Amino acid sequence: MEGCSIESINLNGNKLQGNLPKSLINCVRLKDLDVGNNRLQDKFPFWMEALPMLRVLVLKSNKFDGNLSMPSRSNFPFPKLQVLDISRNAFVGSLPQRYFKNFKAMMDDKANQRERYNDGDLNFLYYVEMTITLKGQDQLLKRLLEAFTILDLSSNRFSGSIPDCIGNLYSLRYLNLSHNNLMGHIPASLGNISVLESLDLSSNKLDGGIPRELTRLTFLEKLNLSMNNLVGQIPQSNQFSTFDNDSYMGNLRLCGIPLTRKCNKENGHQMQPEEDDEENEEYGFIDGFGWRSVVMGYGSGIIVGIGIGCWIIRFGRPRWLVEFFFGVGYTYKKNKKKKKKTRKRATPTQRSL
Incomplete structure (x- = not known):
């Protein structure tokens, strides 16, 4: 592919097998690569970090594996990346902190737009059409690329904690880290991402309380913290007063509205479980005897x-x-x-x- 001038590649939803061709490194003008929903089996393409114009990278629903925290030769990986979707693969290890620290386009989208205008890059995909997972359901989105930023690492085997530096992605709109093996507390730094519209941390092993700093996310429309080990009282200001019971299901030590468990007035952390707790009916009784055993x-x-x-x-x-x-x-x-x-x-x- 010497002298490659391709700017966009979309091979989503085929039955492609094998590895990603490394010859794509010659496509220095490549801005959009979507090979999701195939049967590709490969390691993460670290060699693509140096592509100077790449804005969209979708590898979802394949058989990619490996550790994303491995060191690389690039000091500034993916300098213009706005969309990274590697969900439903088999990646392991801790979350890639060095990416969170260097995704410049997810830190300042206004500066990214100015660079595009200065480079004369005015004709590339004003609108991008993507299927993303929101609260466990796939939804088709059509958004203006200039303001569209998404980070989806869900349904893999990532472990360890969520690093605080993820809160530096000030221009991030959609964040999905669900269905992994993440542990530790929810970082309060997530409250810095003021334009965040969707946050999904469900089906992990997160513990501790829900940081009150998250109530600063006034653009938040979708929240899913279900199926973790969170404790204490659910914050009740701003957007948090609009979320329903489904956002918190499976956290047996959470209390407060909209759950039926009331918090202890003294410290707000201990709860008084009610006999007709709806959550126990759906996820099994606290003492271990679920509806299947009863039947x-x-x-x-x-x-x-x-x-x-x-x-x-x-x-x-x-x-x-x-x-x-x-x-x-x-x-x-x-x-x-x-x-x-x-x-x-x-x-x-x-x-x-």
Whole structure:
């Protein structure tokens, strides 16, 4: 691909296999690469960090793996990247802090726009059309690229904590780190991303409280913190008063509106669980006996009960239990009926005798 002048490549939704061709490094004018929803099996393309014009990189729903925290030769990786979607792959290790510290286009989109105008780059994808995951559902978005920034690392195997430096991505609009193995506290620095519209940290192992700094996110429309180990009272100012129960499900030590668990007035961290807790009904009882166990217990009890009933009716045993249910003398009456039937069936010889 020597002398490559390609600016946009979209191969999303095919059945491509193998590796990404490294010859793409020669496409120095490449701005958009989308190979999502294929069967590509490769390591993360660190060699693409040096592409000076790349703005959109989508590798979602493939078989990419490896550790993104590995050191690279580039001091300023992906200098103009605005969209990075590597969700639904098999990446491991900690989150790539060096990327969070160098994604300049996600730090200052206004400066990024000025650079585009200065470079005469006015014709590239005024609108970008992408399918992104919001609260577990895929949604098609069509947005102006100049103001569109997204970081989606969901459904991988990332571990460790969420670094504070992620709060330096001041121009980030969509952040999805869900369905990983992330631990530790939610960084308060996320409250610095004032234009954030969607935040999904669900299905991890995050603990601690929800930072009050997140209430500064006045543009936040979608929030999902469900299925973690968060504790304490849910903040109730600004946008947080608009989120429903689904945003917090599966955090058994969270309390306050919109959950049914009330917080302890003294410290706001301990809760008083209610008997009719809706969350327990959906995710299982606190003591470990979920609805599946209850159904299995009832089913087994019904089968055993029917069997015992048939035995009692047929053989009249045990006598005390029969008399308890059917009245005193039931066993005697039943035995008398049996004797009458036996006499009727007697042979003529037996009758003469």
